[in-house]
Amino acid sequence: MAFRGFGGIATSGLIAAAILWSFATTDVEFSRLLSAGPRIADFFGRMFPPDPTVMAEIKKGSAETLRIAILGTLGAVILSVPLGILASETMVSPAVFRPIRTLLAFIRAIPLILVAMLMVGAVGLGPLPGIIAVAFHATGMLAKFYAEAIDGVSRAPIAALESAGAGPLVRLRYAIWPQMAPVVARDTIFRFELNLRESLILGIVGAGGIGFYIQTYVRSFQYDKAASVTIAVVVMVIAIEAINVALRRRFT
Amino acid sequence: MSTAVEVDDLRFAHTGADLPALERVSFRVSAGESVALLGPSGAGKTTLLALLDGRLQGWSGRVSVLGAPLDPDRPPPSARRPDTGFVFQEFALVERSSVLRNVLNGRLGRMSPLRALLGSPTKHDLEIARTALADCGIADLAERRVDSLSGGQRQRVAIARCLAQEPRLILADEPVSNLDPAHACEILALLTGAARTRGATALFSSHQPDLARRFAQRIIGMRDGRIVFDVPTSELNDDATAELYREVGPIPGIGLRAVS
Known part of the structure; x- marks a missing residue:
């Protein structure tokens, strides 16, 4: 039983109050839902049939999004290797891994779209701010995963190499790395998939990729073209997920 | 005869433990000797x-290994570590690496740190690793991955890794307790034989008196963190062995009660 006694009553009351407050203070006019049907029908009507003439834009945008995801993931891997080592209990003392873990949690807490907007301000429009934003944002998760992979390996071979006189980095290379390699491969592929999905929307803030075209076509009421781009995005996401599932099966 | 291990009034307690794991432990092992630590689980052998x-x-007390004193507060300098080889009860091998790679891991302490990190063993390193594999009867397994081997084969790999260190002292912690009796005899014969032919000292632990008798020149009996007897194998009588296991109930490892 989750809600028991006075604490339970107080918690239930608090949740009820929060819900009522949200209804009361926001401008939620449910009457507008009634007239939404025809408008949605009109919206979809204008999206159909999708305009196939935008193939060139789709190709260009998809390629750019893919490049942002690949280079962003590469950047995140390069940053995550040292940060992952510095965030692991096995490799460093608490005085080092605690602040590094806090830093990574802080990075994870910043939304990608916010980082992208800041980067557009800093380096201008185009794919470069997108790449930097993805690399930064993904490092928060990937370095944590790498640290967990290091800490998750069997300790006995590490002790054996220590006994043989191998230093910490040599132990990492020959006792820890062979054990963690499949985990790192799986985590990196997973993060790449997330990077690709997340970078689809970067174009909306001007940080490059296919999102730019969705934004442009919707704003200029060319819903049939927006529909084509949306279909392309859906196909891309499904394709990447299928490839990743197949890849991940190999690393077990 | 020079001394391989000298321990004087050693005491050690694990952090948070009420009773010490080792207390008033004193003994010495001469170079070239083969000595067994005999005792029930929880006696302090590991x-x-x-x-x-x-x-x-x-820890407190005085301990010297191969003529150099150990510092109670810090690990020995890495240059000295390869001189002492260790064979673990659970093998402690890198399961996803090849047999040869695991044996070469025993050479890491003998290489320069840069060469070790780059993973480029010299011809000499490879030759020593191959010799160790041949001595352990597993030369044909060199390219196999460890996770495809049996228990007996794994312990042979672990012994080959230890031999590749070119140790002058071989410590082995219950090296055969995970193996069936036939393999246990083979592995202990291999371990003590390899130590003898290389002029190395062997100190291994066991909870099986018959194995200790068969492969050691001297037997040190331990119980509850203390040494109960220290005799040449020929002088070990059944009463002393029985005393070692007295009152050790059906659950071994409960040990650590005061000796009455």
Whole structure:
């Protein structure tokens, strides 16, 4: 039983109050839902049939999004290797891994779209701010995963190499790395998939990729073209997920 | 005859433990000897061997290994570590690496740190690794991955890794307790034989009196963290062995009660 006694009553009351407050203070006019049907029908009507003439834009945008995801993931891997080592209990003392873990949690807490907007301000429009934003944002998760992979390996071979006189980095290379390699491969592929999905929307803030075209076509009421781009995005996401599932099966 | 291990009034307690794991432990092992630590689980054998290997700190007393004193507060300098080889009960191999790679891991302490990190063993390193594999009867398994081997084969790989270190002292913690009796005899014969032919000292622990008798020149009996007897194998009588296991109930490892 989750809600028991006075604490339970107080918690239930608090949740009820929060819900009522949200209804009361926001401008939620449910009457507008009634007239939404025809408008949605009109919206979809204008999206159909999708305009196939935008193939060139789709190709260009998809390629750019893919490049942002690949280079962003590469950047995140390069940053995550040292940060992952510095965030692991096995490799460093608490005085080092605690602040590094806090830093990574802080990075994870910043939304990608916010980082992208800041980067557009800093380096201008185009794919470069997108790449930097993805690399930064993904490092928060990937370095944590790498640290967990290091800490998750069997300790006995590490002790054996220590006994043989191998230093910490040599132990990492020959006792820890062979054990963690499949985990790192799986985590990196997973993060790449997330990077690709997340970078689809970067174009909306001007940080490059296919999102730019969705934004442009919707704003200029060319819903049939927006529909084509949306279909392309859906196909891309499904394709990447299928490839990743197949890849991940190999690393077990 | 020179001394391989000298321990004087050693005491050690694990952090948070009420009773010490080792207390008033004193003994010496001459170079070239083959000595067994005999005793029930929980007697302190594993702790003593790990301590001699320089992997435990915070003890008191005097310990010297291969003529050099151990520091109670810090691990020994890495240059000295390869001289002491260690064979683990659970093999402690890198399962996803090849047999040869695991044996070469025993050479890492003998290489320069840069060469070790780059993973480029010299011809000499490879030759020593291949010799160790041949001595352990597993030359044909060199390219196999460890996770495809049986228990007996794994312990042979672990012994080959230890031999590749070119140790002058071989410590082995229950090296055969995971193996069936036939393999246990083979492995202990291999371990003590390899130590003898290389002029190395062997100190291994066991909870099986018959194995200790068969492969050691001297037997040190341990119980509840203390040494109960220390005799040449020929003088070990059944009463002393029985005393060692007296009152050790159906659950071994409960030990650590005061000796009455």
